[in-house]
Amino acid sequence: xxxxxxxxxxxxxxxxxxxxxxxxxxxxxxxxxxxxxxxxxxxxxxxxxxxxxxxxxxxxxxxxxxxxxxxxxxxxxxxxxxxxxxxxxxxxxxxxxxxxxxxxxxxxxxxxxxxxxxxxxxxxxxxxxxxxxxxxxxxxxxxxxxxxxxxxxxxxxxxxxxxxxxxxxxx
Amino acid sequence: xxxxxxxxxxxxxxxxxxxxxxxxxxxxxxxxxxxxxxxxxxxxxxxxxxxxxxxxxxxxxxxxxxxxxxxxxxxxxxxxxxxxxxxxxxxxxxxxxxxxxxxxxxxxxxxxxxxxxxxxxxxxxxxxxxxxxxxxxxxxxxxxxxxxxxxxxxxxxxxxxxxxxxxxxxxxxxxxxxxxxxxxxxxxxxxxxxxxxxxxxxxxxxxxxxxxxxxxxxxxxxxxxxxxxxxxxxxxxxxxxxxxxxxxxxxxxxxxxxxxxxxxxxxxxxxxxxxxxxxxxxxxxxxxxxxxxxxxxxxxxxxxxxxxxxxxxxxxxxxxxxxxxxxxxxxxxxxxxxxxxxxxxxxxxxxxxxxxxxxxxxxxxxxxxxxxxxxxxxxxxxxxxxxxxxxxxxxxxxxxxxxxxxxxxxxxxxxxxxxxxxxxxxxxxxxxxxxxxxxxxxxxxxxxxxxxxxxxxxxxxxxxxxxxxxxxxxxxxxxxxxxxxxxxxxxxxxxxxxxxxxxxxxxxxxxxxxxxxxxxxxxxxxxxxxxxxxxxxxxxxxxxxxxxxxxxxxxxxxxxxxxxxxxxxxxxxxxxxxxxxxxxxxxxxxxxxxxxxxxxxxxxxxxxxxxxxxxxxxxxxxxxxxxxxxxxxxxxxxxxxxxxxxxxxxxxxxxxxxxxxxxxxxxxxxxxxxxxxxxxxxxxxxxxxxxxxxxxxxxxxxxxxxxxxxxxxxxxxxxxxxxxxxxxxxxxxxxxx
Ligand code: SF4
Numbered sequence: 029x030x031x032x033x034x035x036x037x038x039x040x041x042x043x044x045x046x047x048x049x050x051x052x053x054x055x056x057x058x059x060x061x062x063x064x065x066x067x068x069x070x071x072x073x074x075x076x077x078x079x080x081x082x083x084x085x086x087x088x089x090x091x092x093x094x095x096x097x098x099x100x101x102x103x104x105x106x107x108x109x110x111x112x113x114x115x116x117x118x119x120x121x122x123x124x125x126x127x128x129x130x131x132x133x134x135x136x137x138x139x140x141x142x143x144x145x146x147x148x149x150x151x152x153x154x155x156x157x158x159x160x161x162x163x164x165x166x167x168x169x170x171x172x173x174x175x176x177x178x179x180x181x182x183x184x185x186x187x188x189x190x191x192x193x194x195x196x197x198x199x
Numbered sequence: 200x201x202x203x204x205x206x207x208x209x210x211x212x213x214x215x216x217x218x219x220x221x222x223x224x225x226x227x228x229x230x231x232x233x234x235x236x237x238x239x240x241x242x243x244x245x246x247x248x249x250x251x252x253x254x255x256x257x258x259x260x261x262x263x264x265x266x267x268x269x270x271x272x273x274x275x276x277x278x279x280x281x282x283x284x285x286x287x288x289x290x291x292x293x294x295x296x297x298x299x300x301x302x303x304x305x306x307x308x309x310x311x312x313x314x315x316x317x318x319x320x321x322x323x324x325x326x327x328x329x330x331x332x333x334x335x336x337x338x339x340x341x342x343x344x345x346x347x348x349x350x351x352x353x354x355x356x357x358x359x360x361x362x363x364x365x366x367x368x369x370x371x372x373x374x375x376x377x378x379x380x381x382x383x384x385x386x387x388x389x390x391x392x393x394x395x396x397x398x399x400x401x402x403x404x405x406x407x408x409x410x411x412x413x414x415x416x417x418x419x420x421x422x423x424x425x426x427x428x429x430x431x432x433x434x435x436x437x438x439x440x441x442x443x444x445x446x447x448x449x450x451x452x453x454x455x456x457x458x459x460x461x462x463x464x465x466x467x468x469x470x471x472x473x474x475x476x477x478x479x480x481x482x483x484x485x486x487x488x489x490x491x492x493x494x495x496x497x498x499x500x501x502x503x504x505x506x507x508x509x510x511x512x513x514x515x516x517x518x519x520x521x522x523x524x525x526x527x528x529x530x531x532x533x534x535x536x537x538x539x540x541x542x543x544x545x546x547x548x549x550x551x552x553x554x555x556x557x558x559x560x561x562x563x564x565x566x567x568x569x570x571x572x573x574x575x576x577x578x579x580x581x582x583x584x585x586x587x588x589x590x591x592x593x594x595x596x597x598x599x600x601x602x603x604x605x606x607x608x609x610x611x612x613x614x615x616x617x618x619x620x621x622x623x624x625x626x627x628x629x630x631x632x633x634x635x636x637x638x639x640x641x642x643x644x645x646x647x648x649x650x651x652x653x654x655x656x657x658x659x660x661x662x663x664x665x666x667x668x669x670x671x672x673x674x675x676x677x678x679x680x681x682x683x684x685x686x687x688x689x690x691x692x693x694x695x696x697x698x699x700x701x702x703x704x705x706x707x708x709x710x711x712x713x714x715x716x717x718x719x720x721x722x723x724x725x726x727x728x729x730x731x732x733x734x735x736x737x738x739x740x741x742x743x744x745x746x747x748x749x750x751x752x753x754x755x756x757x758x759x760x761x762x763x764x765x766x767x768x769x770x771x772x773x774x775x776x777x778x779x780x781x782x783x784x785x786x787x788x789x790x791x792x793x794x795x796x797x798x799x800x801x802x803x804x805x806x807x808x809x810x811x812x813x814x815x816x817x818x819x820x821x822x823x824x825x826x827x828x829x830x831x832x833x834x835x836x837x838x839x840x841x842x843x844x845x846x847x848x849x850x851x852x853x854x855x856x857x858x859x860x861x862x863x864x865x866x867x868x869x870x871x872x873x874x875x876x877x878x879x880x881x882x883x884x885x886x887x888x889x890x891x892x893x894x895x896x897x898x899x900x901x902x903x904x905x906x907x908x909x910x911x912x913x914x915x916x917x918x919x920x921x922x923x924x925x926x927x928x929x930x931x932x933x934x935x936x
Contacts, residue, residue, distance in 0.1 A: 060228065090244030095234040125232035133229055 059166035060129040065112050072160035078152050085142035085152075093128065096120045131165050132156065139199045234269070243268060250277055250749025252663050252675040254656035255290040256377060256798060257350055258282070258423040259665035261749045262291060264657065264680040271298060271657055271681050276425070277749045279732075281669040283425040289796055289811055291425070296805040297655045298684065302878030303638055304652040305685035314633075314646050317876075324688055327651055331693070332700045334605050334632055341367035343604040345594055349375035349611025352661035352677060353579065354718055355691050358709065359609075362694050365708035366701075371609075372594055376616035376799035376889065378585035380792075380870065381421050382540025382549070385900040387584050389535070389549050393557075394761035396570055397584065399667035402532050404430035406566035409528035410445045411477075411521070413470045413552045414538020418455040420793045421537050422667055431458070444524065448473060449538055450790050451825065451867045452860025454814040464862045467788045467906055468776025469511035470539050471548030473518065475499065475771060476507035478551070478558055480522035487526030491560040498554055500770040510775075530566025531559055537793075541906035543777040546899025551771050563760025571668025572759035575728045576751070579674050579721065580664050589901030591617075592894070598626035606630045609653070609690060614642035615800055615874060618892040618903070620848040636690045639804060641877045653690045658683040660691070660715055662722070662750065672730075673752035676722065676745055689714055725751050779893035780847050780909030787830070789846060789910045790867040791888040797871025803881035804874075813869065816856050817924035822885030824912075825858040825867040834912055838926065841917040844868065846910045848893055851886035854919045866910060 071081075081098065085091040100120050103113050119126050132155075134140045145155075153159065157168030169175060180191040190196065234241075241247060246265045253260045253274075261280025265273040274294050278285035297303075307327040312318030322330075338344055346359060348371040360370050378384065383399065391397040404410060404417070404427055417427040434443040447459035448470055456462040465473065479502040482492055508515045525531045533556055535549035542548065553568075561567030573580055591613075597603055599622065606627065613623045627633060627646050635647035644650050653659065661677035691714035698709040711717040719742050725731065726741040730753040735741035745751060778788070793799055796808040803809065812819045824842055826834070836842055839854045844866060853868065861867055872885025893908045 084242050084244070088242045088244045092243040093231060093233045095237040097234070097236045120235065123235050125235055128231045128233070130229040130231045 059162075059164040060131060062129055062164075063127050064115055066165075067163045068159045068165055069161060069163050078159075085146050087143065089139075089141040089143060091142050096126060132167055132171060134171065138197050140197065238269070241269075246272070249678060249680040250676070250747060251657070251680060252661070252677040252749065253287070253291040253294060254350065254352070254663075254677070255294055255802065256420070256424075257383070257666065258425065259663040259675050260287060260291060260423075260425050261675050262287065262294075263749070266680055269681060271295060279748060280675065280750070281671040281673050281752045282423065282665045282675070284429055286425050286429055288425050288428075290798065290802055290808060293796075293802065293805045293807040294657065296807055297638070298657045298681070300639070300804060300878065302640070302804060302880075303655070303685065304640065304650060304687070306687070307652065308650050310645075310648055310650070314628075314648065317640065317645060319640075319650075322649075324686070327649065328693065328696055328700070330649055331634060331651070332697055334634075335366070335697070335701065338604055342369065343602065344368050344607065345597070345603050345605075346371040346607045346609070347591075347594065347611060347613065348373045348609045350377070351610050352656075352659075353663050354661045354714065354721070355609070358691050358694050358714070358717065361708050362698060362705065365698075365705045372590060373585045374588070374591045374613070375585065375611045376870070377420070377793065377801070379588065379616075379903050379905060380537050380541065380799060382535075382537035382545065382902065383422075383585045384587045385540035385545055385549060385897070385902045386535070388587075388900050389546070389553060390570070390761070393550075393553060393766060394570065394763065395765055396761065398570060400761065401569045401571055401667045401670070402427075402534055403530075403566050403569060403670075404532070405433035407434055407530045407532045408441065408443055408566065409524055409531040410434070410443065411525060411531070411533040411552075411555070412445065412447045412455065412459070413474065413533065413535055413548070414449050415534040415536025416449075416453050416455045416538075416793070417534065417536070418458055419453060419795045420798055421455075423665065426669065444528075446521065446524070450788065450862050450865045451792065452815065452858075453792065454795060456860070457815065462860075463513065464860075466512055466862070467790065467865065468542045468544055468548070468778075470542075471544060471551040472507040472511040472773070473513060473521075474533065474548070474551040474555055475502045475773065476504045476511070476513075476518045477522045477525060478502070478555055479504050479507075480519055481526045481558060484522070486522060487559060492558060494768065495554070495558050497768045498558075498771050501773055502771075507773075525555065526559060530561065530564070532556060532561055532567055538906065540897070540900070540902055541904055543895060543897055543904045543907045544774040544899075545897040545902060545904065547772050547774045554771060557763065557766070562763050563758075568761060569670075570759045570761050571666070572672050572757040574672035574730060574753060574757055575725055576664065576672050576674050578724055579662065587901035588621075588894075588896055588903035592621065592896075595621060595623055595626045598630050601629060603630050604632065606633045607636070608633070608643055608647070609636045612637075612641045612643045612800070612877075614646060615877075615887065616889065618848065618894050618905075619890045620892070620894045636693075638687065639878055642875055645876045651690070651693055652685075652687045654679070654683050654687045657681060658687075659689050660718055662718065669752070670756040670758065671752045671754075672757055673750060674725075675750040676748075678746050691717070722751070730754065730757075776907065777895070777904075778907050778909050779895055782909065785846065785909035785911045787864055787866045787910050787912060788862075788906070789844070789888065789891060789908045790861075790865050790906060791870050791892065792867055794869040794871040797869075800871045800874065800877075800881075800887070803871055803884070804878040806880050809880055809884075812924050815860065816858065818856065818921050819924075820884065820922045822851075822853045822868065822872045822888075823856045823921055824853045825856050825861050826912075827861050827863040827865075828857050828859055829863045830866075830912075831855060831857050834914060836914045839918050839920045841915045841919050843913045843915055844888075844891065844910050845913065846891040846893070846908050848908070849891045851888065851891060852915060853886055854921050856921065856923075866912065 260283035261277030276287035308319035535552035868888035873887030874881040
């Protein structure tokens with residue numbers, strides 16, 4: 029009888045762990061709910077380049093997100109009847125930042141810098157996926173250390189020593 | 200109802216909680232806030248450095264502040280600044296915690312529950328200004344308003360003085376404890392009487408071969424500690440082939456004394472005797488450059504070396520040795536420090552010390568004494584020289600007798616900083632309306648009716664002429680490094696707005712739309728000067744460079760020799776120190792000293808400074824009483840025993856630190872703790888030794904003789920362990936707390 033209970037408990041734990049792993053994965057790839065229903069697809073199809081709104085990955089560690097003022101630069105006149113746009117305008121008028129939820133996130137112990145990646149000729153979509161096709165932005169790759177290293181160790185001999193070094197990212 | 204959880208249930212619950220937590224999504228939600236309106240030229244993720252001025256003490260060091268995404272992250276010394284040359288002290292580093300302090304006032308408040316109730320009601324600025332204007336307009340006479348200031352930025356001092364004089368009132372009265380502990384007022388008076396110039400002299404420590412420091416803690420808090428430490432480093436690294444020689448006279452082994460080649464634990468008040476004896480011996484034995492002695496022989500007419508030796512308890516042979524060291528050096532300086540100014544005979548002792556520089560012809564010579572050259576910055580130098588305690592006592596009397604209807608207080612906390620016996624707390628109670636401009640509710644602001652909080656220095660504009668200055672004529676500029684965090688308002692702008700509302704003469708005297716307008720007009724006066732380290736084509740580009748550099752200074756050093764032609768040749772008086780308290784009932788001298796971290800208490804609300812251990816005792820977060828081992832054993836107390844220190848004017852209790860570096864007849868207690876108000880980090884921690892001090896003044900200078908009180912000590916039988924890193928008894932590291 030006791031043994032039966034133990035097996036039951038064991039199965040429960042295994043199921044729990046598997047469910048946990050699956051749930052976590054689902055969470056990673058799920059698009060977080062944003063304060064405003066913003067669509068990258070609409071903007072990209074309108075012909076706007078990534079670097080117009082995210083201006084600094086070529087010169088700074090961060091890509092940057094557009095200021096509310098920048099949104100209003102166009103939306104003063106474009107699609108002003110849309111309730112979502114009106115919400116953007118109300119943030120601007122009250123001087124409050126829009127509390128976007130981060131989609132791609134590195135933990136605090138990783139020093140990620142956009143600049144050298146773009147310098148090495150990577151495109152935005154290499155890591156961020158085809159954002160231009162996304163109505164709601166979500167993560168397309170789980171940006172863990174294995175994934176980073178997949179690329180970092182497949183480099184030419186003179187680079188690999190530097191790029192596979194712990195201190196390249198964990199300073 | 201309480202439900203008891205059995206051990207078994209507890210384990211089950213824990214196991215359950217662990218499984219549930221394991222299943223919870225491991226993804227963090229993080230909010231990403233964009234700028235609403237991005238500042239120009241800000242690159243996300245890249246630091247911007249803004250140059251400004253440190254305001255943690257009156258020295259006025261140049262700082263640069265690292266700002267990322269609109270947040271100030273780190274303060275460093277400005278490497279171009281001629282005063283501190285890229286260095287900064289611990290207090291300067293801790294300035295960030297003023298900006299981010301959780302106890303800051305976030306808007307103008309009215310103390311609606313009555314003074315001391317600490318019940319505050321927020322006000323709109325327009326309402327607050329209405330009250331201020333109304334109070335000024337309904338005064339029966341403009342002399343019934345008084346402005347009490349402490350560490351004020353120079354531009355605010357200028358605006359305030361203009362405001363008050365056009366209103367028909369007298370200038371601000373400046374007094375703060377830090378300046379009193381440094382002896383600023385007495386030093387200025389001494390320079391005025393010797394050199395005809397009321398300012399702080401600059402001692403060329405870097406090029407000195409021998410330094411005799413009489414109570415000048417020049418590596419800790421005295422005057423301009425960062426630039427002096429830098430100069431001391433240069434002296435030690437042997438510019439002249441040697442490593443220099445420092446003798447420090449002080450009753451207690453301070454950090455400066457510990458850096459000296461010789462420390463003389465001098466009897467309090469006897470410093471002047473030593474200086475006189477050294478001078479007399481140099482003259483009598485024609486030591487050093489005898490040719491320069493003749494004009495000064497009259498100064499030492501009344502001095503008898505044996506008498507001085509007896510009075511100072513320093514043997515004649517030792518005095519002879521010092522005389523020879525001082526006279527034989529090519530560059531020797533004697534510095535009259537703050538410890539002297541805090542004695543009843545401070546003025547004469549300081550004169551006796553400065554006279555050594557005259558005797559050895561060190562005035563205006565390399566490795567000697569200079570004054571700071573204003574050059575083209577003369578227009579900026581309406582510097583608020585701290586007034587004497589006597590001046591302040593007059594104000595206190597006027598307040599008590601009901602002659603003041605409106606008191607305005609900026610940048611000083613007299614309720615905490617003055618001895619209880621000065622009676623400020625009673626005097627302020629008899630003033631009908633009190634307005635404070637403090638950023639925090641300190642002891643004085645708690646007794647105000649209205650508080651109009653100024654921005655912190657990292658959010659505000661201004662400038663300061665460093666005093667004592669640097670070898671180059673310089674002005675340090677101040678600019679906001681971040682936008683104001685809260686709805687506070689610059690006091691300069693408050694005054695300008697009030698002036699506009701009052702109209703008439705006052706509005707005419709203050710025609711600027713805001714303080715930046717005023718500053719810009721003043722700063723661009725320097726535009727076009729050929730002496731500057733930089734120049735610009737137009738006034739507006741000059742204004743940009745002024746902010747970028749953190750001020751203006753000349754490219755080259757321009758020394759200024761003090762004028763000694765008018766020195767009155769008369770014997771230096773030998774004056775005996777006077778102490779408050781009968782020697783029989785109060786056998787020990789109380790030696791309060793400024794804390795290297797909290798200074799006079801203004802740093803007590805900054806946890807970084809509270810947590811920085813004192814360099815000599817390694818104690819943090821508290822007050823302690825330093826006793827010589829001999830004294831401690833005669834009292835029967837040991838380390839961490841709580842003792843009661845009693846003066847004729849008050850008493851305090853604190854644990855003992857047994858400290859061999861102190862005279863047996865002296866008890867030292869650091870200043871800075873013992874706040875009743877001033878935020879969560881400062882309140883109800885330690886005690887304030889200044890409260891015990893007698894309000895006696897030096898008759899020469901009118902300065903507070905803060906070192907002239909005697910105390911007695913009683914063991915309480917209790918123990919309280921101090922937070923300290925190490926014990927002096929060589930017991931190695933101990934735990935904190
Ligand atoms: S010496 Fe004074 S002004 Fe200079 S960094 Fe220290 S606290 Fe600031």
